[in-house]
Amino acid sequence: MKIYRKPFASEPLFPFQFVYRDKKSPERELPDHLHDQYEFFYVYTGKATFFIDQKLYDIKAGDLLLVPGNSIHRSFQDAQDPVTSTAVFFAPSFVSVDDIGESYSSLRCFDLARKRKRYRLELDKPLRLATEEAMERMREELENKAVGYRHAVNLLLQQWLLLINRHMNSLLEDDGDESGIGPQWMKDVLHYIAAHPASDLGLAALAKQASVTGAHFSRVFKQITGMNVTDYVNAKRVVLAKEQLLASDDNVSLIAERCGFESLPHFHRVFKKLTGTTPASYRRG
Structure with missing residues (x-):
């Protein structure tokens, strides 16, 4: 199954969608699917299961999902009670601020979510009200397009991000596991895939590690992630390769080997299939 790459039609000077x-x-x-832009997904009503990176979450009214760029994710809606939600997409450049003498980043909440593998926030009533007000005001600005509306949207997003970051800081002492979905052996396997991209991550090897049959492993893996093993592993390896292509000057063949691809042609083929471009073109930007 091909991993869908969500396209965005936002302008380069206004990389924001709502x-x-x-x-x-x-x-x-x-x-x-995955995309370069960062995403907030806020739930007003309804129920669904949300898969992101290596975890599944049962989501409900008042939940906020934080989806860092290039994170594999999808939602499984409840057939009787699907969610009503607002999704906010933006590029990191949209919220970057020049150094003003304080070690604060608007994207800190996403960095913490990725680091701690915790992508869901259950908002209390004051923060839910503040979130819904911020969403409504952004909608009004985008709809009315008064003078300075783009600046207004940027300021509203920055102010709301500040509230979320402060809320995240207050939760730093809570290191509990939110997932609670799926057997422990599957959680262990997902963590293993993320930590050992260059290892043998084929179905047989992973099923043996989990001490279950290949058929059972494949069935549960598909049920939990919505993907087969090969597609999931390839997507994880491509995400890691993209990070290394931008963060280092290492040659492409070394990055391909480090990320677990069997050969350079195989790396090029999978990378192009999932991203629509070659590794070299992606690095050039």
Whole structure:
């Protein structure tokens, strides 16, 4: 199964998109996908299961999902009670601030979510109200397009991010596991895949590690992630390769080997299939 790469039509100088109070349906949900932009997904009503990176979450009203760029994710809507949600997409450059003498980053909440593997926030009532007000005001600015509306949207997003970052800081002492979905052996396997991309991550090897049959492993893996093993592993390896292509000057063949691809042609083929471009072109930007 191909991992879908969500396209964005936002302008380079205004890398922001907004899907306000969208009533979801199982039929309209995207398959497993990723995108460069960062995403907030806020739930007003309804129920769903949300898969991101290596975890599944049962989500409900008042939940906020933080989806860092290039994270594999999808939602599975409840057929009887699908969610109504607002999704906010933006590029990191949209919230970057020049150094003003304080070690603060607007993206800190996403960095913490990725580091701690905790992508869901259950908002208390004051923060839910503040979130819904911020969403409504952004919608008004985008709809009315008064003078300075883009600056207004940016300021509203920055102010709301500050609230979320402060809330995240208050939770730093809580290191509990939110997932609670799926057997422990599957959670262990997902963590193993992330930590050992260059290892043998084929179905047989992973099933042996989990001490279950290949058929059972494949069935549970598909049920939990919505993907087969090969597609999931390839997507994880490509995400890691993208990070290394931008963060280092190492040659492409070394990065391919480090990320677990069997050969350079195989790396090029999988990378192009999932991203629509070659590793060299992606690095050049």
